[in-house]
Amino acid sequence: MEKDNPMTSETTPGDGVQKLHFYQKGTFTVGNRLVSSDERSVQSSIDRSNALTCGHRACQGCGEALGARYAIDTAMEAAGGNLIAVNATGCLEVFTTPYPESAWQLPWLHSLFGNAAAVATGVAAAMRVKGRREVRVVAQGGDGGTTDIGLQCLSGMFERNDDVLYICYDNEGYMNTGVQRSSATPPAARTATTPVLGDEPGNVFGTGKSVPKIAVAHEIPYVATATVADLRDLEAKVKKAMSIHGARYIQIDVPCPLGWGAASHETIHLARLAVETGFYPIFEAEHGRVTSVRKIRHQVPVTEYLKLQKRFAHLFKGDKVDPRVARLQARCDANIAEYGLLDAA
Amino acid sequence: MEHPYAITLDVGTSLANHTGSWRTKRPVYVDRLPPCNAACPAGENIQAWLFRAESGDYEAAWRKLTENNPLPAIMGRVCYHPCQGACNRGEVDEAVGINSVERFLGDEALKQGWGFDKPETESGKRVLIVGAGPSGLSAAYHLRRLGHQVTIKEAGPLPGGMMRFGIPKYRLPREIIDGEVKRITDMGVAIEYGVKVDDIAETMREGRFDAAFLAVGAHIAKRAYIPAGAAARVLDAVSVLHSMEDGEKPMLGRRVVVYGGGNTALDVARTAKRLGAEEAVIVYRRTRDKMPAHDFELEEALQEGVLVKWLSTIRNVEEGEITVERMELDASGFPQPTGEIETLATDSVVLALGQDVDLSLLDNVPGLEIDKGVVKVGPNMMTGAPGIFAGGDMVPSERTVTVAVGHGKKAARHIDAWLRGETYEPAEKHELASFDKLNTWYYDDAPRTIQPVLADVRRTSTFEEVVGGLDETNALYEARRCLSCGNCFECDNCYGVCPDNSVIKLGPGNRFKFNYDYCKGCGVCAAECPCGAIQMVPEAI
Numbered sequence: 033m034e035k036d037n038p039m040t041s042e043t044t045p046g047d048g049v050q051k052l053h054f055y056q057k058g059t060f061t062v063g064n065r066l067v068s069s070d071e072r073s074v075q076s077s078i079d080r081s082n083a084l085t086c087g088h089r090a091c092q093g094c095g096e097a098l099g100a101r102y103a104i105d106t107a108m109e110a111a112g113g114n115l116i117a118v119n120a121t122g123c124l125e126v127f128t129t130p131y132p133e134s135a136w137q138l139p140w141l142h143s144l145f146g147n148a149a150a151v152a153t154g155v156a157a158a159m160r161v162k163g164r165r166e167v168r169v170v171a172q173g174g175d176g177g178t179t180d181i182g183l184q185c186l187s188g189m190f191e192r193n194d195d196v197l198y199i200c201y202d203n204e205g206y207m208n209t210g211v212q213r214s215s216a217t218p219p220a221a222r223t224a225t226t227p228v229l230g231d232e233p234g235n236v237f238g239t240g241k242s243v244p245k246i247a248v249a250h251e252i253p254y255v256a257t258a259t260v261a262d263l264r265d266l267e268a269k270v271k272k273a274m275s276i277h278g279a280r281y282i283q284i285d286v287p288c289p290l291g292w293g294a295a296s297h298e299t300i301h302l303a304r305l306a307v308e309t310g311f312y313p314i315f316e317a318e319h320g321r322v323t324s325v326r327k328i329r330h331q332v333p334v335t336e337y338l339k340l341q342k343r344f345a346h347l348f349k350g351d352k353v354d355p356r357v358a359r360l361q362a363r364c365d366a367n368i369a370e371y372g373l374l375d376a377a
Numbered sequence: 378m379e380h381p382y383a384i385t386l387d388v389g390t391s392l393a394n395h396t397g398s399w400r401t402k403r404p405v406y407v408d409r410l411p412p413c414n415a416a417c418p419a420g421e422n423i424q425a426w427l428f429r430a431e432s433g434d435y436e437a438a439w440r441k442l443t444e445n446n447p448l449p450a451i452m453g454r455v456c457y458h459p460c461q462g463a464c465n466r467g468e469v470d471e472a473v474g475i476n477s478v479e480r481f482l483g484d485e486a487l488k489q490g491w492g493f494d495k496p497e498t499e500s501g502k503r504v505l506i507v508g509a510g511p512s513g514l515s516a517a518y519h520l521r522r523l524g525h526q527v528t529i530k531e532a533g534p535l536p537g538g539m540m541r542f543g544i545p546k547y548r549l550p551r552e553i554i555d556g557e558v559k560r561i562t563d564m565g566v567a568i569e570y571g572v573k574v575d576d577i578a579e580t581m582r583e584g585r586f587d588a589a590f591l592a593v594g595a596h597i598a599k600r601a602y603i604p605a606g607a608a609a610r611v612l613d614a615v616s617v618l619h620s621m622e623d624g625e626k627p628m629l630g631r632r633v634v635v636y637g638g639g640n641t642a643l644d645v646a647r648t649a650k651r652l653g654a655e656e657a658v659i660v661y662r663r664t665r666d667k668m669p670a671h672d673f674e675l676e677e678a679l680q681e682g683v684l685v686k687w688l689s690t691i692r693n694v695e696e697g698e699i700t701v702e703r704m705e706l707d708a709s710g711f712p713q714p715t716g717e718i719e720t721l722a723t724d725s726v727v728l729a730l731g732q733d734v735d736l737s738l739l740d741n742v743p744g745l746e747i748d749k750g751v752v753k754v755g756p757n758m759m760t761g762a763p764g765i766f767a768g769g770d771m772v773p774s775e776r777t778v779t780v781a782v783g784h785g786k787k788a789a790r791h792i793d794a795w796l797r798g799e800t801y802e803p804a805e806k807h808e809l810a811s812f813d814k815l816n817t818w819y820y821d822d823a824p825r826t827i828q829p830v831l832a833d834v835r836r837t838s839t840f841e842e843v844v845g846g847l848d849e850t851n852a853l854y855e856a857r858r859c860l861s862c863g864n865c866f867e868c869d870n871c872y873g874v875c876p877d878n879s880v881i882k883l884g885p886g887n888r889f890k891f892n893y894d895y896c897k898g899c900g901v902c903a904a905e906c907p908c909g910a911i912q913m914v915p916e917a918i
Binding site: 063066073090092093094095101128131135300301 | 384386387388389390391392393394395396399431432818819820821857866867868869870872873874875876877878879882884885892894895897898899900901903904905907913
């Protein structure tokens with residue numbers, strides 16, 4: 033056999049993320065000059081649609097603004113630009129579209145706080161009636177509009193298997209109204225409604241819910257969690273979701289510098305730590321069954337994640353470490369065990 | 378335009394909202410100094426040539442490399458690679474095998490016949506170089522590139538200096554020296570062999586040279602007084618290694634003792650093994666951690682069966698045996714005699730105790746200063762005599778090939794400026810790209826491609842090269858392990874991670890720029906830049 037050309041033999045289009053391993057500088061970065069163009073991420077392209085463009089009023093280092101551009105640019109590419117977005121009330125709506133300005137560069141509708149899934153179902157139905165099969169629909173909202181206020185409409189959309197991709201940008205609270213607790217707020221976190229008062233300050237253990245698990249229980253075609261810390265994984269999931277018709281749900285961990293009390297440059301670092309601690313499990317499920325998980329690369333203790341955020345600062349006040357830190361570590365360990373996030377040593 | 382009820386404004390894009398006004402810190406693209414470059418005595422721009430090698434453009438990589446060092450195939454074999462000791466990758470897994478990639482590029486250049494361009498214009502100035510060792514050759518190359526006429530006068534019969542007469546063949550094959558020297562002579566550098574310069578001032582006058590660079594090296598073996606019987610066979614390392622090149626192989630016998638603890642001692646012991654000695658014993662007065670030789674070379678020697686007698690001095694040499702005294706280190710680490718004596722059977726003793734410079738050619742030069750046997754030079758490599766510069770082993774320095782090559786380059790730049798009546802001002806160095814400036818999450822874990830090592834048996838019986846080279850696939854792999862510390866490698870991270878879409882991608886080779894109209898100064902780009910090429914600078918408010 034002739035000697036393989038190393039420039040092409042190690043990576044072939046379609047071999048996916050793993051094959052990029054060969055490129056020591058391209059595996060985890062957004063792009064790389066050494067990778068062939070069809071293997072590069074959507075975000076590395078000069079031609080990305082920038083569905084969410086400059087001039088929006090999100091805070092410095094906003095994880096949600098970043099996650100939304102990542103997700104919608106990928107969906108735009110997958111749909112060939114034929115995409116309509118329905119947006120629940122929340123940060124994303126407020127900071128992108130203070131009338132009369134809009135930062136969106138695609139057809140975009142603002143629904144009520146709780147009915148984005150139902151409105152998106154209606155848009156999809158309208159397109160079907162008009163014979164516009166090529167037009168795809170996404171609904172998007174924050175965790176408040178999804179896990180609390182919009183859950184009933186969302187469950188209906190799932191149960192009817194409507195042809196909508198619902199994307200939840202999870203920043204673990206109601207941030208634009210002043211950081212109140214949602215059912216996605218983690219235990220012990222300080223919010224305006226779970227203040228640092230009493231014996232066990234912050235959010236209460238044993239409350240909250242996992243909407244990804246609820247979505248999986250609906251046995252819809254596709255459910256995934258993703259993170260702004262892993263762009264390639266996020267893009268692959270949105271692309272996959274767009275290749276499927278029916279109800280799909282993706283929840284993206286988007287750190288909020290304001291609500292979490294973190295430095296604006298730490299956004300991606302925090303999202304990465306959420307994955308590497310096991311705090312935020314990243315997985316995919318199809319038709320009610322978990323099909324893949326994103327393994328932890330370098331495991332770190334949960335304290336490294338917590339200490340960067342003022343919402344957990346009360347756990348580390350004084351000389352003693354709050355015993356609830358151990359409970360949060362146990363939560364991570366339980367996630368690691370449940371999803372098999374660590375490779376056997 | 379008619380507005381609906383209660384509406385007074387036209388709809389429009391958010392681009393009207395210049396969020397750049399929120400910023401208190403601005404990101405700025407910077408080039409920081411990679412630690413490998415900072416550590417290289419020859420001043421190579423290592424990161425830059427690895428960058429070119431990574432894309433498989435080996436000729437461009439070689440040309441970038443040879444901007445600073447004309448001898449990569451030699452350097453890839455004999456350099457002690459301080460770059461790898463400084464490499465930030467060492468803190469992630471293992472240092473990049475820079476030296477092996479350099480050797481690959483050097484060998485590739487010889488194989489493909491890549492040559493240097495001749496200078497476009499001639500300056501009309503004539504420079505004399507004394508000595509065709511590494512610093513002389515390096516100076517000749519750089520001066521020629523700057524358009525000067527260069528003549529090297531070499532006392533020996535062949536080029537290379539200590540690279541040929543001090544470094545054994547199994548570490549540096551001679552055709553490699555010849556190949557790399559030929560490229561320099563092809564540029565128009567003249568080398569006259571067998572010409573010993575006895576009087577530098579006279580030689581310069583005669584040849585109408587405008588400046589001279591002295592690089593005669595240090596070829597005189599240091600002696601130590603050791604009582605020896607009349608029939609005892611005592612040799613010195615310099616002449617043993619030198620005679621390996623003259624055809625007349627030195628007669629060392631079956632049992633050889635080498636006295637000294639430097640790299641030269643190891644070279645002699647390993648050479649003795651290859652000449653058929655059953656026993657090669659190094660006698661060194663201190664301990665392994667105090668040994669000036671490089672540990673990896675000691676390790677290779679030990680693997681080949683070289684023995685070392687630590688903490689020992691030679692008291693007396695007789696025919697067939699030597700008397701050795703055991704030493705002890707005192708509190709300050711100096712060896713002190715103990716009075717314990719033993720004898721070792723041996724056929725010859727080789728002294729490897731260091732070398733001195735032959736300074737006779739400088740006798741008639743006014744202003745020139747000698748200190749502790751070496752020539753004093755200023756920061757510009759010029760001796761006390763105007764127009765006479767010096768470098769390599771004959772000036773105070775670490776005596777390695779790489780340092781010598783660096784001296785040659787530095788001297789050439791100063792000579793060039795001096796010939797024009799100017800002073801050479803080196804560009805200011807960038808801030809060091811230290812490990813804390815990197816975000817190593819983005820680099821994959823990968824072990825170093827180990828240079829294949831020939832089997833011990835094969836190694837000791839021949840003068841073949843001990844350390845093998847990389848082939849193309851693993852050279853490419855090794856090059857791609859470079860972290861590109863401090864210098865943008867266009868990974869698109871900043872372009873991707875900006876929540877405000879405020880990084881403008883300028884396309885391949887052109888890097889990026891910030892759109893300060895919208896950049897809010899969050900600092901995510903700087904935090905997520907793998908190689909530390911973005912700096913956050915406070916805004917003047």
